[in-house]
Amino acid sequence: MYADANGWASGWTWSQRSECQYADNFLPNARLAAAAKAAGAQRFVYVGVSSEAEWGFGGPNPGLYTGKRSAALAALEEFGSQQFTYFGPARVVGSKENWRARAANSRFINGLRALVDVIGDWRSFGPDYTTKARRASAPAHSTGCPPRRHPSLGALQARAAGACHRPRSRHRWRCDRQGRG
Amino acid sequence: MLATDLALAIAGVATGRVEVEESVRRAGVTTFSQVRERDQYEIADTMRHVDGTEAIVALAREAQAAMEGAYAA
Numbered sequence: 001m002y003a004d005a006n007g008w009a010s011g012w013t014w015s016q017r018s019e020c021q022y023a024d025n026f027l028p029n030a031r032l033a034a035a036a037k038a039a040g041a042q043r044f045v046y047v048g049v050s051s052e053a054e055w056g057f058g059g060p061n062p063g064l065y066t067g068k069r070s071a072a073l074a075a076l077e078e079f080g081s082q083q084f085t086y087f088g089p090a091r092v093v094g095s096k097e098n099w100r101a102r103a104a105n106s107r108f109i110n111g112l113r114a115l116v117d118v119i120g121d122w123r124s125f126g127p128d129y130t131t132k133a134r135r136a137s138a139p140a141h142s143t144g145c146p147p148r149r150h151p152s153l154g155a156l157q158a159r160a161a162g163a164c165h166r167p168r169s170r171h172r173w174r175c176d177r178q179g180r181g
Numbered sequence: 182m183l184a185t186d187l188a189l190a191i192a193g194v195a196t197g198r199v200e201v202e203e204s205v206r207r208a209g210v211t212t213f214s215q216v217r218e219r220d221q222y223e224i225a226d227t228m229r230h231v232d233g234t235e236a237i238v239a240l241a242r243e244a245q246a247a248m249e250g251a252y253a254a
Contacts, residue, residue: 014214045191050233055209062212085194086230
C-alpha cells in the first residue's frame with residue numbers, strides 16, 4: 001500500500017508501478033474466474049477491498065485498485081449477478097496483534113481521519129488531495145528535479161531573456177512540465 | 182480475527198447458507214490511465230457485495246449461526 005505520488009508518471013498517465021499493479025491484479029483474477037466458470041463452478045466469491053479503502057487509496061494507487069475492480073467486473077460478467085458476490089474487507093489482520101492496525105485505530109489517526117472526511121468534500125478526481133499536496137510540497141530532489149533555490153539575479157536575467165540558467169539535462173524537461181526550474 | 186471471519190462468511194455465501202442482497206457499490210471516482218479528470222466517472226457497480234469489516238464480521242456470525250443450526254437439526 002502506497003500513499004505517494006509515484007503511482008502517476010506525468011499528467012494523467014500511470015507510472016510503471018501502476019501498470020504492473022494493474023497487470024498483477026487484473027489478469028490472474030480474470031483468468032481464474034474464466035477458468036472456474038469453464039470448470040463448472042456455480043458460484044464465485046471475489047475478495048477485493050472495501051469501498052472506503054478504494055476511495056481513499058485509489059488516487060495514489062490507480063493501477064492496483066483499477067485492476068481489482070476490473071477483475072471483479074470480469075468475474076461478475078462471467079457468473080452473473082446472482083452467482084457472484086464481492087467481499088470488500090478494509091483489512092485482513094487482527095487489530096490486537098498487528099501494530100499497524102492498532103495505530104490505524106489510535107486517537108491520533110482517528111482525528112486525522114475526521115479531518116480527511118471534512119476535506120473529502122473538496123476531493124478532486126485522479127490523484128487525490130494528499131497526492132497533489134505532496135507533489136506540490138515535496139522536496140524537488142524526490143521528484144527527480146534539482147533542489148529549488150532562490151535564483152540569483154543573473155539567473156533571473158537569463159530567464160527573462162528566455163535562456164535557462166541550468167545546463168540542459170533529462171531533468172530539465174520534467175521540471176519545466178511541473179512548473180519548476 | 183478477521184481472517185477467520187472472512188473465511189467463515191465466504192463459506193456461508195459459497196454454500197448458500199447466507200444470502201447477500203444486491204446493491205450499488207460506490208467507491209469514489211475511476212482513475213484510468215490517460216483519461217483526463219473530466220472524463221473519469223463515479224464508480225457505481227451494482228452487485229451482491231459485503232462492504233467493510235463490520236459487515237463481513239456480521240455476515241460471519243450469521244453464517245456461523247446458520248451452520249450450527251444445520252448441524253443441530
